[in-house]
Amino acid sequence: MPISGFPEWLPPQRMIEQRVLDRVRTTFELYGFAPLETRSVEPLDTLLSKGETSKEVYLLHRLQGGTDEEDQLGLHFDLTVPFARFVVENAGKLQFPFRRYQIQKVWRGERPQEGRYREFLQADIDVVNRDNLPFHYDTEMPLVIGDALGGLPIPRVRIQINNRKVCEGFYRGLGLSDTAQVLRVVDKLDKIGPDKVTEQLVATAGATRSQADACVELASISAEDASFADAVRKLGITDPLLDEGLDELVRVVEAAREHAPGLLVADLKIARGLDYYTGTVYETLLTGYERFGSICSGGRYDNLASSGNDRFPGVGISIGVSRMLGILFGRQALEVSRKVPTCVLVALPQEEQRAACDRTAAALRRRGIATEVAPAAAKFGKQIQYADRRGIPYVWFPGEPDTVKDIRSGEQVEADATTWQPPAADLHPAVTGA
Amino acid sequence: MPISGFPEWLPPQRMIEQRVLDRVRTTFELYGFAPLETRSVEPLDTLLSKGETSKEVYLLHRLQGGTDEEDQLGLHFDLTVPFARFVVENAGKLQFPFRRYQIQKVWRGERPQEGRYREFLQADIDVVNRDNLPFHYDTEMPLVIGDALGGLPIPRVRIQINNRKVCEGFYRGLGLSDTAQVLRVVDKLDKIGPDKVTEQLVATAGATRSQADACVELASISAEDASFADAVRKLGITDPLLDEGLDELVRVVEAAREHAPGLLVADLKIARGLDYYTGTVYETLLTGYERFGSICSGGRYDNLASSGNDRFPGVGISIGVSRMLGILFGRQALEVSRKVPTCVLVALPQEEQRAACDRTAAALRRRGIATEVAPAAAKFGKQIQYADRRGIPYVWFPGEPDTVKDIRSGEQVEADATTWQPPAADLHPAVTGA
Numbered sequence: 001m002p003i004s005g006f007p008e009w010l011p012p013q014r015m016i017e018q019r020v021l022d023r024v025r026t027t028f029e030l031y032g033f034a035p036l037e038t039r040s041v042e043p044l045d046t047l048l049s050k051g052e053t054s055k056e057v058y059l060l061h062r063l064q065g066g067t068d069e070e071d072q073l074g075l076h077f078d079l080t081v082p083f084a085r086f087v088v089e090n091a092g093k094l095q096f097p098f099r100r101y102q103i104q105k106v107w108r109g110e111r112p113q114e115g116r117y118r119e120f121l122q123a124d125i126d127v128v129n130r131d132n133l134p135f136h137y138d139t140e141m142p143l144v145i146g147d148a149l150g151g152l153p154i155p156r157v158r159i160q161i162n163n164r165k166v167c168e169g170f171y172r173g174l175g176l177s178d179t180a181q182v183l184r185v186v187d188k189l190d191k192i193g194p195d196k197v198t199e200q201l202v203a204t205a206g207a208t209r210s211q212a213d214a215c216v217e218l219a220s221i222s223a224e225d226a227s228f229a230d231a232v233r234k235l236g237i238t239d240p241l242l243d244e245g246l247d248e249l250v251r252v253v254e255a256a257r258e259h260a261p262g263l264l265v266a267d268l269k270i271a272r273g274l275d276y277y278t279g280t281v282y283e284t285l286l287t288g289y290e291r292f293g294s295i296c297s298g299g300r301y302d303n304l305a306s307s308g309n310d311r312f313p314g315v316g317i318s319i320g321v322s323r324m325l326g327i328l329f330g331r332q333a334l335e336v337s338r339k340v341p342t343c344v345l346v347a348l349p350q351e352e353q354r355a356a357c358d359r360t361a362a363a364l365r366r367r368g369i370a371t372e373v374a375p376a377a378a379k380f381g382k383q384i385q386y387a388d389r390r391g392i393p394y395v396w397f398p399g400e401p402d403t404v405k406d407i408r409s410g411e412q413v414e415a416d417a418t419t420w421q422p423p424a425a426d427l428h429p430a431v432t433g434a
Numbered sequence: 435m436p437i438s439g440f441p442e443w444l445p446p447q448r449m450i451e452q453r454v455l456d457r458v459r460t461t462f463e464l465y466g467f468a469p470l471e472t473r474s475v476e477p478l479d480t481l482l483s484k485g486e487t488s489k490e491v492y493l494l495h496r497l498q499g500g501t502d503e504e505d506q507l508g509l510h511f512d513l514t515v516p517f518a519r520f521v522v523e524n525a526g527k528l529q530f531p532f533r534r535y536q537i538q539k540v541w542r543g544e545r546p547q548e549g550r551y552r553e554f555l556q557a558d559i560d561v562v563n564r565d566n567l568p569f570h571y572d573t574e575m576p577l578v579i580g581d582a583l584g585g586l587p588i589p590r591v592r593i594q595i596n597n598r599k600v601c602e603g604f605y606r607g608l609g610l611s612d613t614a615q616v617l618r619v620v621d622k623l624d625k626i627g628p629d630k631v632t633e634q635l636v637a638t639a640g641a642t643r644s645q646a647d648a649c650v651e652l653a654s655i656s657a658e659d660a661s662f663a664d665a666v667r668k669l670g671i672t673d674p675l676l677d678e679g680l681d682e683l684v685r686v687v688e689a690a691r692e693h694a695p696g697l698l699v700a701d702l703k704i705a706r707g708l709d710y711y712t713g714t715v716y717e718t719l720l721t722g723y724e725r726f727g728s729i730c731s732g733g734r735y736d737n738l739a740s741s742g743n744d745r746f747p748g749v750g751i752s753i754g755v756s757r758m759l760g761i762l763f764g765r766q767a768l769e770v771s772r773k774v775p776t777c778v779l780v781a782l783p784q785e786e787q788r789a790a791c792d793r794t795a796a797a798l799r800r801r802g803i804a805t806e807v808a809p810a811a812a813k814f815g816k817q818i819q820y821a822d823r824r825g826i827p828y829v830w831f832p833g834e835p836d837t838v839k840d841i842r843s844g845e846q847v848e849a850d851a852t853t854w855q856p857p858a859a860d861l862h863p864a865v866t867g868a
Contacts, residue, residue: 001523003507006473008520010527011534014469030799032776032806035448039440039553040539044497056496062543063478063491063508073437074497086442089435093444095773095823097809100445105474105539109496119473134810136788147799258789259796339529342466354570355692362693365464365581372466375531376568389529 005110005118007326012336017121017325019336019431020152021103024123024319027148028101031140033125036100038082040107041073046085056109075107079124080276080298080316084305087128087312096312097129097137103321115292115327124298126316128305133313135248138280138300139255141317145284145296146256146263149319153433154328155287157296159256159263160222162270162281163249164299166232169242170218174211181205186219187271194220219269225257226250228266248279278302282317286324295324337430338391341370343422344404345387346396348374357398363417364396369427371396393426439544439552441756446770447763451555451755453770453865454586455537458557458753461582462535465574467559470534472516474541475507480519490543509541513558514710514732514750518739521562521746530746531563531571537755549726549761558732560750562739567747569682572714572734573689575751579718579730580690580697583753587867588762589721591730593690593697594656596704596715597683598733600666603676604652608645615639620653621705628654653703659691660684662700679713686714712736716751720758729758771864772825775804777856778838779821780830782808791832797851798830803861805830827860 002008009017029035047057057074076082079102087098103123112118125144127137142159149157167186171179185200192200194216201212214235221231229246249266256264272281277299284296298317305312328334344364346357354373361371372392374383380397384407387395396415397403404420405412436442443451463469481491491508510516513536521532537557546552559578561571576593583591601620605613619634626634628650635646648669655665663680683700690698706715711733718730732751739746762768778798780791788807795805806826808817814831818841821829830849831837838854839846 001477003473003475003477006475008473009471010524011468011470014471018469029775030802030804032774032804034445034774035452036445037443037448039437039442040541041437041440041553043435043437056498058494059497060492060494060509063493064543075494090444099774099806107474109498119475129809255789259792340466340468340533341463355689358693368464370464370466372533375563 005112005116007117007119007322009325009329012339013325013329015336015339015341015429016329016334016431017321020321020325021123023151024148024321025101025103027144027151028123028125031099031125031144031147033099033101033144036083036086036102037104038076038079038086038102040075040105042076042082042085044072044074047074047077047081049081058107058109077108078106079104079122079318080126080301080304083124083126083316084128084301084312084314087305087314088307088310091130091307091310091312097127097133099125099127101125114330115323117322117326120320120322123319123321124316126314128312128314131311131313133300133302133315135251136255137315138248139252141280141298141315142252142256142264142282143259145282145317145319146260149296150260150263153334153431154324155289155333155433157263157284157286158265159282159284159296160265160267160270161249161252161283162266162268163245163279164277164281165241165245165279166249166268167218167245167271169239169245170232170235170237171215173237173239173242174214176205176207176211176215178205182207182215183271186215186269187273189216189219189269221268222265224253224262224265226253228253228268232268245279252280272297272299275299276301276304280315286327289327292323292327295320295327332434335432335434337432338393340372340390340392341429342372342390342392343369343427344371344394344396345383345392346371346373347380347383347398348377349398351377353377353398360396360398360402360417364420367418367421369422391429394422439546439550441551441553441760443759443763446773447759449770449773449775449863450763450768450865451759454755454759455557457585458582458755459535459537461578461585462557462559465533465559465578465581467533467535467578470517470520470536471538472510472513472520472536474509474539476510476516476519478506478508481508481511481515483515492541492543511542512540513538513556513752514560514735514738517558517560517750518562518735518746518748521739521748522741522744525564525741525744525746531561531567533559533561535559548764549757551756551760554754554756557753557755558750560748562746562748565745565747567734567736567749569685570689571749572682573686575714575732575749576686576690576698576716577693579751579753580694583730584694584697587768587865588758589723589767589867591697591718591720592699593716593718593730594699594701594704594728595683595686595717596700596702597679597713598711598715599675599679599713600683600702601652601679601705603673603679604666604669604671605649607671607673607676608648610639610641610645610649612639616641616649617705620649620703621707623650623653623703655702656699658687658696658699660687662687662702666702682713706731706733709733710735710738714749720761723761726757726761729754729761767868769866769868771866772827774806774824774826775863776806776824776826777803777861778805778828778830779817779826780805780807781814781817781832782811783832785811787811787832794830794832794836794851798854801852801855803856825863828856 279300713734715733
């Protein structure tokens with residue numbers, strides 16, 4: 001029986017997912033990110049070390065575990081916390097700045113809902129450095145994502161960015177001291193609306209009515225260019241951290257305008273919950289599917305990884321692959337041209353000819369053409385049906401000479417297994433937007 | 435800290451692993467296997483449904499789990515049991531015979547040792563059918579594996595095969611009734627030697643001394659051709675199941691001799707523990723690393739998947755990717771030509787030129803050349819050092835005109851980012867045997 005929150009795709013959907021992952025991975029590598037996988041488990045104290053977490057952790061215990069049970073282990077709930085642990089643990093063996101990508105399952109024991117799973121696939125890129133990480137990496141992250149997702153037959157993505165320093169500096173400049181609580185309340189803006197946010201800021205964050213209004217006003221600012229900074233300054237609040245944050249945010253927006261116009265928008269309501277971010281934060285909406293929330297998020301974290309006096313600041317972003325595909329699959333928004341990788345089915349006239357048919361298949365495979373031999377000798381009509389049900393485009397008939405039939409058009413031609421080539425478009429299953 | 439049994443590869447090793455997985459996956463697809471992933475968890479009763487299991491299961495529970503806890507879930511310990519469950523659950527949506535491959539992590543809470551992990555990666559292929567599965571699929575499995583692994587820079591593999599029907603028929607023909615116990619004892623042959631096996635057969639399986647000797651004699655038979663069948667028949671035991679098993683085993687051996695000479699050996703001591711196999715069984719040794727045991731195993735299972743009156747017999751084989759690579763990494767038997775995917779580092783003379791350098795990098799990436807821009811403006815010597823430490827072969831110098839330097843040979847030439855192409859051998863990191 002299906003288990004709520006643990007999605008399983010049928011093979012055609014998995015073929016689409018693989019195509020997405022291939023594109024993502026190839027793009028990450030084009031930007032010089034090295035591959036990494038970390039173990040699926042971490043000690044519970046590593047998972048909880050970043051203070052209060054809203055992520056529900058799955059703990060492991062062995063069915064026949066004795067009293068010698070090791071430290072409590074839990075499944076990781078993201079790829080950033082394990083990555084930070086890995087960097088500290090292996091700092092002596094890595095070259096800094098260290099650029100890595102990581103595509104793995106993560107687990108969260110939360111209530112499942114559409115596009116929210118308990119087991120799901122994430123695709124992360126991060127750059128970390130020892131001591132200090134140059135800011136230009138903050139501008140690079142969204143460009144890599146734009147490049148990776150832009151090459152896929154999915155709706156256009158729009159990356160929304162903000163900077164924690166802008167919010168914290170602004171709140172501080174306003175005279176509010178519990179900036180974490182302000183952020184926590186402002187983060188609910190889309191869910192509960194501005195009136196309730198104002199109310200809660202007054203009730204829980206020590207804000208006056210006019211301070212609360214200013215916070216809501218800040219959060220309403222959004223622009224595709226550096227004009228957002230003027231809008232913030234018009235609010236009349238000054239603070240050195242605010243200035244620093246605005247300068248950083250302007251740099252990211254301007255770099256994106258040059259290299260990928262239309263990809264990015266500065267949106268000052270983006271807060272990214274209570275995660276470990278210290279500066280730039282990213283969220284990403286899929287055009288037409290905005291109500292499902294962010295499908296790709298991340299940010300700058302200056303204090304996540306450290307060991308003694310060594311500090312490893314980083315910046316990263318994570319594509320929620322399962323979430324994105326779950327949403328698109330739910331609306332039949334992606335299609336694949338066949339249900340199997342197979343391009344050619346070799347028909348089997350009689351069981352005695354199997355060895356010869358296997359040789360034909362081997363010759364086709366040697367040239368990169370995915371080929372199956374029919375499961376049993378049968379009338380050709382039945383073999384064509386086998387191919388048709390799977391969307392296999394070609395059936396190969398042994399004979400003197402061999403022939404190959406495009407079962408979509410019905411066209412049948414003489415062919416030699418050592419030279420025949422299908423059109424490039426038929427070689428692999430094609431993934432398209434529906 | 436490292437956790438025993440949960441291996442983590444450094445990026446160069448992960449690059450090697452990915453190259454192996456790419457080859458394996460491409461080969462599986464060339465044979466028409468469709469991709470599948472199943473969830474990592476199964477209900478405990480599914481995991482334990484195949485009777486006594488020696489696999490130690492990891493159970494999950496939520497850190498903040500309440501009293502509404504769902505059925506007990508455990509991490510899967512192989513990919514065959516989840517696959518069988520998936521087939522039964524989705525039979526109405528699949529086309530049979532159903533060929534799928536599945537490359538995923540599995541978990542076993544056993545004592546770790548070299549090449550034996552608690553978390554490890556498996557790459558499986560299986561074919562299942564409704565009601566009956568033609569035997570020729572048993573002959574296909576080892577050929578696919580030979581093709582997949584044969585294209586990698588690893589030691590030659592040798593697939594050992596046997597057939598449960600041969601063993602059970604032989605034991606029955608000998609007059610032994612507890613054939614499962616006989617198999618269990620014979621399975622220890624390599625570990626404890628023939629004398630102890632004989633002893634234990636007498637002590638625990640109700641065998642006379644001469645029956646026990648015959649069992650050990652059967653297990654000693656091995657041949658690369660059909661001659662093993664004559665050797666078995668010379669032992670003078672007759673039984674219909676034995677005959678059926680011998681005929682099947684001969685078919686697999688002969689098909690391999692035709693399509694992949696030297697790949698396969700019939701070895702009648704192969705038992706595959708107490709798993710769910712009912713006929714053909716496979717194990718695979720890596721030449722020179724035989725003492726580490728099988729790196730690729732599987733077999734025919736006629737009764738694993740069923741639902742009411744529906745039966746889904748199958749045959750499959752599973753590459754122990756982590757096990758194989760762990761052994762080879764432990765002996766530095768595999769190398770990769772650089773530590774990052776990057777082919778070109780664009781040097782940055784001054785920070786003000788970053789936008790221009792980013793454009794150069796973008797032009798190279800558009801043509802599939804993995805490129806990074808230097809992290810900071812620095813003297814060229816320092817930038818060459820950055821490339822050298824990572825094994826990046828080329829450094830690009832902006833100028834009038836631009837030049838590109840092969841830092842291995844020192845050769846530097848004029849170049850245009852929209853046309854320059856590295857030699858094909860440098861485009862991607864090369865994986866070689868050491």
